[in-house]
Amino acid sequence: MKAAVSLGDLVARGLVEAAEAPALLPVEQSFRIRLSGAMQGAIATRDDPVARQFIPSVQELDIKPDESGDPIGDEVHSPVKGLTHRYPDRVILHVTKTCEVYCRFCFRREAVGDEGHLSQDEIIAALDYVSVNPAIREVILTGGDPLVLSPRRIKDLVERIGAISTVDTLRIHTRVPVVAPERMTEALVSAFETRLTVILVLHANHAAEFTDAARAGLRAMQRAGIMLLSQSVLLRGVNDSLPALEELFREMLRCGVKPYYLHHCDLAKGVSHFRTTIADGMALMRGLRGKLAGPLIPTYVIDIAGGFGKVPITPDYVVAGATPGEWRITDWRGGVHDYRDPHCTTDAQSVQTILQKA
Template identity: 50%
Template sequence: MPDGSAHLKTSRLPGSRTLRDAAGLVAAGLVPPEAQSGLDALSKTYAIAVTPAVQALIDLADPSDPIARQYIPDIAELTTLPSERSDPTSDAPFTPVKGVVHRYPDRALLKPLLTCPVYCRFCFRREVVGPGGGLLSEAELDAALDWFAATPQLREAILTGGDPLMLSPRRLQHILRRLSSIPHLDIIRLHSRVPVSAPERITPELAEVLAESDKALFLCVHANHEREFADDARAALKRLRRAGVALLGQSVLLRGVNDSPEALTALFRAMLAQQVKPYYLHQLDRAPGTARFEVPIEEGRAILRALRGKLTGLAWPAYVLDLPDGAGKAPLGPDFAKADGDDWVVEGPLDKKTYRQEKT
């Protein structure tokens, strides 16, 4: 796997603004002029946003650049396969009040807005997120927070969206204070792309807001390639660590981005170097127009099997598939043990030999 710094030497200089349309992508040299009309049509369905931080990471000399693949739109997104679903994780049927998704007995999602700093081309909520924002009104937010307070089986509140770190520090503080005041909640978790895609938003003020809660608070950082941990991202994560914020990492297994043992090794090591514990590796959710990113499950299992024994256990995430109809996240393995009569047969990850151990 090439060292990230080598790529950055050939990357374009970042722009000063987020690119939000095909014309901006063409002007920045990120797509050819002949692609503009098709991408203009695409933008009517799916939002576009490429921040200056992300622009700085894209290697224009590499036509298969893994950073560009994640963020630069492609006309292929307008092709929907029969296996793809507009709501692949079944948010809608499990929404008791606006902005809340309750699929698991002990935890629920709070979606205070549907804006993101960037719009990933594989996003499972790609049909609802965008610059329109989907910001909950004061009354809607109060109703959502009241629902958390009135649901005593909940132990964890998960802020997602959209990206909760796109909220102002004042509004985020209000939400975290309300959640922190609920006695039956033990954990608050936030999922965000901001530390790697818009690291300038991780201000000392924002870090202090996240550090304020007396609940167990975790920030889960979404990154899919080692190069996303550039200098500004590392500085943002350091600011969060110094504020005492516990950091987790989540990634999606993506064709052309991280679909090799070498790429995942580099990604997970880059996370750990910033004290970001790899938490989830997601199998792609089959949202409309995302087929070009899918890695078959059996291939994903083989990639992870190749890592076992070669990568510290600290770097090992749960490889999961989010099932439809609210059935939950199913672990996908890989497996190293199987029952055989009165024994377990276990494969050694280092020597690939099999060992038997009695069940009792």
């Protein structure tokens, strides 16, 4: 099945009602649409947890004052084009702005969606920066989605990174194995043959995203000696219940993927309808204890707005403020930041409601 890349495609395939389309035109104009064939096949109803991740909504036009086009501060830490150097020992290389799907909660929605990749000259300049900074031990490929590149381009990039003697680890953040498993060819897997330790971080948010083809592709990566971790986003109406998270993490481990991070939803523009409260996220994490063995439980984290980095949502870093929905978050350097939930109604009763969803 071909990818749906417009409102017209979504209407033609019964994923959007024709009467809804005019109201959604401004949404399409602000953030493009792309829904892969695999994910179209995974959608059971127009409002199920898979559909909600990819079908545009007029709620995206509701932009809150605290939402930003660069919610995690990539630009603040960009020494050369395409590179983010936030932590001393690792850098993010944004090799492309293209994805196989465009998630409606994307924290880089202001940056991704354009066709095109970093040029060879831009990649060389970025890796020159890495090579003269020996404290950098890991290069993280992201975008967009780095696995939209051809196996030939990926192989060339892996070889260039592997030639930097001070780099030990290559990490790839991607949705491709679940949303476009047809790309998981032998040529793609073999492109990662290198002296480096290779880690693939799979982005997936609901068990229904995993097809037989996805499972086969992930197992092929595992057989090639690639470490498989996951990154999920806690999303209201998608996976904000104990049964949904439990089945997601069990499905991941069945595919050889270790649940690694559960992200609190970022302050990207127009995504407040996806955001849960921090207290509800904490309640869900408490509820998973005892239900799941240790290897199945990820770390619940938040990326602090403004480029201050990622921290676990634990009492060491996140403390409730004076009123419900207000939080004080300490970054990895010791700085303290204020955060406010989108809907400040969480109290002991709503936390109990979350726990009773099991």
